[in-house]
Amino acid sequence: MRKTLLALALAAGVTTPALAQDKTFDLKISHWVPASHPLQKALEDWAASVEKASGGTIKGKVFPAQQLGKAFDHYDMARDGIADVTYVNPGYQPGRFPIIGAGELPFLISDAKGGSEGLDAWYRKYAEKEMKDVKYCLAFVHTPSSFHTRTKKVVVPEDVKGMKIRPADATIANFVTLLGGTNVQSSAPEVRDIIERGVADGVTFPAGSLVLFGVDKVTKYHMDAPFYVTTFVFVMNKDKYNQMSAMQKKAIDDNCNTEAAGRVGEPWGKFEDAGVDKIKAEQGQEVYKLTPEQTASWKKASEPLFKTWADGVKKTGVDADAAMTELKASLAKYNALAQ
Template identity: 85%
Template sequence: MSMRKNLLALALALSVTPAFAQEKTFELKISHWVPASHPLQKAMEDWGAAVEKASGGTIKYKVFPAQQLGKAKDHYNMARDGIADVTYVNPGYDPGVFPIIGAGELPFLMSDAKGGSEGLDAWYRKYAEKEMKDVKFCLAFIHSPSSFHSRTKKIVVPEDIKGLRIRPAHATMGNFVTLLGGTNVQSSAPEVRDIIERGVADGVTFPWGSLVLFGVDKVTKYHMDAPLYVTTFAFVMNKDKYNEMSDRQKKAIDDNCNTEAAGRVGEPWGKFEDAGVDKVKAEPGQEVYTLTPDQLAQWKKAAEPLVKTWADGVKAKGVDPDAAMAELKASLAKYNALTQ
């Protein structure tokens, strides 16, 4: 009888054991390509910590900064292939591959990093499965509106780009430089100082805080203070790793792969970049200048063909560009980040 009681007690104990006691423990390799001193490092650590907490400690994480696991432009493929589990991607590093999210790169569209990140993310969710189908899309975000920084001459009107060699932030700005008679010099962010210092490039489109962080302020002199463009980014995850997880673990990921999380990533980075304007202004020998309304109008007019180029790329993906752009603007307006 006592043996039977023991067996019953054991069966009862097993029946009430929490499900997560049977869960596999994961350690996510989270990879990015900027220095560990960049605000993105803390954002990714905070993201990992939030997932770990939500998973009851069954999902651990380690962040690998500064291209330790692979080059900047390879980060989408790294997540796809399982070289890393979660990666930070600049879709613009692969021209033509991610045309839909490229809408966020169009000039004079977004005014604010936090709201812009939320607006972009909320809008892109319906398109991510079409465009980033090889990975699990987590969230999309932007940095603060940014502009041109040059070593050789002051860039005031579109004609000033003619003959210059510019490192563009992404494919859309690359198209803009070509349209204006300039030449593109491709490089990842960590390589920008070197190519300008060596005279391979005359200037760059870059956000302000990163200008200082990467030392690009040491090799540039003229800085346009105008909300010309933003860069779109994404966190993506290896699908196989996600699919191995329990329902509870998947929920821990999903609860940190949403529009609110996008704002949490975009906001501190935006503040970091915005603070860079005053840092550059305080440096000797730097010229930070704003544009007149007439000059700004010239830039907006010059950028109009970029919308058609974007629309053509989106049509090739089977998406209505007019509807997609209207949806994006409505989403940005909802989050108070649409440039007036």
């Protein structure tokens, strides 16, 4: 029957890749930042591209702001089918995804677009092992970011001692502990509240998101340095993907690649970069850069994090040294390896 329909379609000059008998899918796409965040448009654009590639047989609706579930649960939501495609911060669950944690290491990634492409190209073979219970789509990063604090300026590593910091990810959490600080865990939408109430003294955040979430209203000191990035992934429910036809799977796969990772990372990077000037324009804010000597002290202090990452990766059976060499080579290829 399918061959007959295909022959009729070709004879009639029909060029759309979809055939009438392909099942239609309405994907629930979930994330946990506000609809005003650039990620909303990135996911809408991703869904539109998939719809076009599938000849209209795959449509997607984006659910922002934790409508379908908490930020920390988004990986499991995709695994369990609560949502079909989700936006995940692997660092929200320390120890669960040790390999991709390499992207969180300080002073490693210098650029959002190239960093997203370099990280994604490197991680693809490891995703099959580390995220095997979902359909891995792509990985990306935001622009390099750093500390924002309320009452105490953080200039050198020793300044973190005694402070309560909301870390961006598991690696930064380890760093805060290493430096004698205390971690305060919360999702991004909760950061303003915990700083305003004094539960935390500061946060590691990109500048644009700081303004978006209103955290600039409760912080004063802002380090302007390419200190760290946070890694993110889009993942898909594996059962939903496996129900699709070969043509439909190709429509997904063509939008789950390294080029697509760059398309997601680049506009977000520009959004975050623009936040620095917005903060500078506000009264009572101090935005400061690090001297070469101060930067060197941070790099020296962060060296144990590389060993911690390597030890975690070795437990998975992966050669950590080889993996790090591969990651640096991939970042260099996409002009995003920090100097």
